Amino acid sequence: MSLAETSTEATGEPAGTVLSVRDLSTSFKVENRWHTVVRNVSFDVGARETVAIVGESGSGKSVTSLSIMRLLPKASSRIEGSVRLENRELLTLPDEQMRQVRGNEISMIFQEPMTSLNPIFPIGKQIAEALTVHRDISRAEAKSEVIRLLEKVRIPNAKNRYDEFPHQFSGGMRQRVMIAMALASKPKLLIADEPTTALDVTIQGQILDLIKTLQDEEGMSVLFITHDMGVVAEVADRTMVMFRGEVVESGATGDIFHRGQHPYTRALLSAVPRLGSMVQRTLPQRFPLIDVKTGEQQIQVDVTDTVSRRKTPILQVRDLTTRFDIHSGLFGRKTGAVHAVEKVSFDLFEGETLSLVGESGCGKSTTGRSITRLITPTSGQIMIDGFDVMSLDKHALRTMRRSIQMVFQDPFASLNPRMSIGSAVMEPYLEHSLGSKQQARDKAADLLEKVGLSADMMRRFPHEFSGGQRQRIAIARALMLDPKVIVADEAVSALDVSIKAQVCNLLLDLQQSLKLAYLFISHDMAVVERVSHRVAVMYLGEIVEIGPRAAVFENPQHPYTRKLMAAVPIPDPSRRGLKRNISTDEIKSPIRPVDYVPPARHYREVSHGHLVQVP
Incomplete structure (x- = not known):
């Protein structure tokens, strides 16, 4: 049965068709040859209905949406088939009329x-x-x-x-x-192309609630494009799974989740991190991976305990405070400050993962950058592998950074597009004069193999790799200096679900073999639960709860921690239509006047090592 045929059956009542797509094929001209990237895609979207297109990067889902909107360049693309908006053919509509359709009758949100x-x-x-x-x-x-x-x-x-x-x-x-x-x-139809991928979990929950509310109020239909199966379960009436430009499975969302037939569908579902899956497990756990061709689950090896029992932490942070002055007026006088990080303290041991979680603006990334002195902290004490970070001069700071490296969210932005990836990975080693160019090349080749790439890729450039591969390259570069600590700043948040699982498994493997300590900065609570030994929850620049992962996730004490967990999308279609009613109180501002004195904070110990801020 086709997706178009399941429209009435899945929603439970006849629905007027807002969008009808038949045999849509899209080709791109490359070196005077046409390459088809989307083949014979057909589906309907009914009134007030949400249809999800799910698949990973390169599956053709975004090209499908751009073809519907006719946003592809005419000279190098060819769109065939039929796209009808309420019985009006869009593919043959004059350009001026199509401009009136865009933004008025069909709106689009990009990633x-x-x-x-x-x-x-x-x-x-x-x-x-x-x-x-x-x-x-x-x-x-x-x-x-x-x-x-x-x-x-x-x-x-x-x-x-x-x-x-x-x-x-x-x-x-x-x-x-x-x-x-x-x-x-x-608009009558909203095309949402990965609209929540980069959002915090609570904001994502609010946006999903908002879309559901707008459908009720405005009768709006939604074509939701994503790789997040948790989001699909919560918003979609019907789902179509795309793989390499073709629809491999389609139907009612409940059927796809509970009775998915195609190996790729099962692979996507198996890679979804589920909150609560780590109950009664003390150590981080690798993600299960399924071969997309056979549908068979790969053998999973348990993670062994890597945390050092030494009393001295590899990283000590005490009362870390970072503020950014605000100047205004004709003479640029200081009128206030952004209190980005306020008296944050924690320890990190060899072989341990401490995750910093919270929403955008809570100070978690600023904490990571302050520790590495990419941002100069206002006050506090930072000790990394024997270095007093706050007192280091320029030369000593370079030496210290061999002990701590960062992996950023966007690897494309952190890699020089004009530099081959071999040169990019070798660069830190050569800059620190740790050996000859041949030694650097040998080490780079070895590390690329370690992160799942091959040494013969060293001559390629960043644009020749997928997002997941670029993130592996960034990890290899961070390892060139043999660091003791890696700050992973949203390192997997923008990756497809199965690629995210592979990179997380890679990080766990590297931790096990190299005894690395991770400061894992993320807003993805389900991933954090899987990879962490301990968790620190940040809100408005302060740690409001910190403790062993099991203690924080199974017995959350602070209201903000509970709010974060309640907002995590759950891959269960029975929750479709359920609104979380997440508080939409205005986010408090971290901006304070010049004479502001932060209140003294006190913590109570809930259990061993589990501390929560007293209101």
Whole structure:
């Protein structure tokens, strides 16, 4: 049975078809030859219905959405088949009429908001433009409507942020701006292309709730493109699974989850981290992986205990405070400060993973950058492998950084596009004068093999690799200096679900063989539960709860910890339609006046090593 045929059956009642796609094929011209990347895709989206297209990078799901919107370059692409919006054929519509359809009847949210927002215009004016282009509305009315939309997607202090620019917003905030812009004209169909991938778990939960609410209120239909099966389970009436440009399985979401037939479907489902899967396990656990061709689960070897029993931690942080001064007025006087990190303390031992979790703006990334002195802390004490980090001069700082390395969220941004990956991996070794060029090449080749790549890839450039492969390259480069500590700053958050599982397994394998200590910064609670020995929850620059992973996850004490866990999408289709009703209270600002004195914080011990901040 085709996906189109299951429309009425899956939703339980006849639904007017908003979008009908038949035999959609998309090809790209490369070196004067046409290469088909999407083949014979057919589906319907009914009124008030959510259809999910799920698959990994390169499966063709985003190309499908861009083909529907006719956003692909005419000179190098060819779209065949039929795309009908309420009985109007879009593929043959004149360009001017298609422009009226885009943003008015069909809106689209992209994964990376910074590429969709104009950096030189305030966000308020950009959203207002989406209104004034399609509606006869005054400037004052447009501004009022924009502020209402910004409040609806939970932008704090929306009225004052109307005139701010995209660079003044965090990644999650920018995505909320894009969602507000997409909803401005109350479209019949919303195409959401990985809209929650880069968002914090609580914000993701709120956006999913918001989309469900808008469907109830506006009768809006949604085509939801994602690789997150937990999100699919919670939002989709029907699901189609794409693999290498083709639909390999389609049907009601419950059938796909409970009776999925294709090996690739089962592989996607098996790689989804499930909150609560680590009950009664004390050590981190590798992710199960399934061969997409055979559907067979690979043999999983248990992780052995790697935590050093030495009393001296490899990393000690005491009362770490990082603030950023705010200057304003004609003379640029200091008028306040962003209290990004406020008196944070913790230890990290050899072979241990301590995860810092929290939402965007809570200070977790600033903590990681402060520890490595990529940002200069305001005060506190940091000891790394015997180095007093706060007192180091420029030369000593270079030496210290051999002991601690960072792996960033976006490997493409941290790799030089003009430098071969062999040169990029060798560079730290040569910069620190640790050996000859041949020794560097040999070590780089060995590390690339260790992270699951081959040495003959060293001549290739970053653009020739997938996102998961680039992250493996970044890990190999971080290991070139034989560090004792690795700060993994959202290192797997942007990866496909099975690639995320592979990279997490790689990190666990490397920890076991090299006795590495990880400071694992993430907002993905299900992944954190799987890879951590201990967990620290951060809120507004402070640690509000810290303890062994089992203690924090099985007995969360702080209200914010419980809120984070309640927001995690659960891959269970029976929860579809359920709204979490996550609090939409305005996020408190970390900006404080010049004379602000932080209150003294006290902690109570719930169990051994499990501390929670006393309100």
